[in-house]
Amino acid sequence: MPKVTKKNTPFPATSMDQLLQSVSFQPPKKGLETDAKIVSISKKGVLFDLGWKSYAVLGELEVQELGPFSAHLHVGDEVKVRVVVEESKEGYPVVSMKRFFDKGRWDLLEEKFKNEGEIEVMCGDYGKGGVFIDFMGIRGVIPKIQLTQEYIDSPQKLKGQKLKTKVLEVDRQKNRLVVSQKAAVLGISYKSIKEKFDKIVIGKKYKAKIIGFSEFGVFCEVDKIEGLIHISEISWAKVIDSSKYLEVGSTIDVVVVEKNEDNLKLNLSIKRLTPDPWEELEKKYPKEKAITGEIIRKERYGYIVRLEPGIEGLIHISKVEGNDTIVVGQTVSVYIENIDAKNRRISLVLVPLEKPVAYR
Numbered sequence: 001m002p003k004v005t006k007k008n009t010p011f012p013a014t015s016m017d018q019l020l021q022s023v024s025f026q027p028p029k030k031g032l033e034t035d036a037k038i039v040s041i042s043k044k045g046v047l048f049d050l051g052w053k054s055y056a057v058l059g060e061l062e063v064q065e066l067g068p069f070s071a072h073l074h075v076g077d078e079v080k081v082r083v084v085v086e087e088s089k090e091g092y093p094v095v096s097m098k099r100f101f102d103k104g105r106w107d108l109l110e111e112k113f114k115n116e117g118e119i120e121v122m123c124g125d126y127g128k129g130g131v132f133i134d135f136m137g138i139r140g141v142i143p144k145i146q147l148t149q150e151y152i153d154s155p156q157k158l159k160g161q162k163l164k165t166k167v168l169e170v171d172r173q174k175n176r177l178v179v180s181q182k183a184a185v186l187g188i189s190y191k192s193i194k195e196k197f198d199k200i201v202i203g204k205k206y207k208a209k210i211i212g213f214s215e216f217g218v219f220c221e222v223d224k225i226e227g228l229i230h231i232s233e234i235s236w237a238k239v240i241d242s243s244k245y246l247e248v249g250s251t252i253d254v255v256v257v258e259k260n261e262d263n264l265k266l267n268l269s270i271k272r273l274t275p276d277p278w279e280e281l282e283k284k285y286p287k288e289k290a291i292t293g294e295i296i297r298k299e300r301y302g303y304i305v306r307l308e309p310g311i312e313g314l315i316h317i318s319k320v321e322g323n324d325t326i327v328v329g330q331t332v333s334v335y336i337e338n339i340d341a342k343n344r345r346i347s348l349v350l351v352p353l354e355k356p357v358a359y360r
Contacts, residue, residue: 028056028083028086029086030084032082033083033099034083035078035079035081036048036050036078036079036080036081038073038077041075046066054092054093056094058095058097059084062097069136072119072120080100080103080104081099083096105136106138109172110172113167113168113170116190118166120165121133122134123158123159123161126156126158129141130142130147131147131158133177138175138177140179142165145211145212145228146179146181146183163181166179166190167179168183192224194264196223197225200225200259200266201256202258203256204256205273206253206255206256207253208220210251217242218246222254222266227265227268228266229270233257233268233270234246235310255268278310279341281341282339285307285336288335289336291336292334293305293331293348295330295331298328300317301317302315302317303326307346315349319350332351334348335350
């Protein structure tokens, strides 16, 4: 085959065929791994400049795998390729991008994370952890709190949509990818968030803005830092539905319980801003003193009595057998039989018509 040097034409080639015809063929050795610049990319394939007097093409099988990656490849990009055929029947080298498919995706994510660049992801189902996403075959998640307000209340609407996001976490060893739609839309800087996060002090009180609810707690922000008030940290009393206690958009006082350095998240508490009602409970409710409480529910093992908000005790079923007059909602008089402050348990007995000898 006669050698043909690259033609210096005043107009750029308009198709892959024209590009291939405009170069000479000096094939590189099979198995060689090298950096290649993308010259042309389309649904039919990718054309590379290997730095020699010839271009190379992507193998046909890998062209079929190109779909999820094509949006992230551009003319002028440099990627690692490996020569698999020195000279095809058409007269040019064939290369593989398997290294890029296997490793380059993570390299790209790490580069985007480092430089706070954006990536486009495809949204899938919404689950407990957030909206599941796909990036070039890598599975990841957008935590619910990392959505803008229009989606935070109905994240399931995102299924099947493409979104611009910023990378919050990337760990190829753990196969972990976490992204933020909110950061991309609002132009939030990860570096700025990290600086603010580092200034937050555990045990200190802060103002938090409520931005959403879930079955396990309340999402909020402290100076743009993501935080969670677990449902058990809302009140000393038992909370079933956090939305009945708080309102989206409102600002409340919280205390920082824990800082997660790995994902720059805060664990917060409301109840710890007030005294624990279980402290010194034995002094408040001595055994010899009759007290009143409300029967709030019946369990198979007895009746639960609320003595005050956050303080509940149990009248065991063995102590009320034969007493059919107890009903939920009823106010009863009881004695403290035992207090286990460590495990937050109180055993109660009904006040009899005649005071038992043990309490005289």
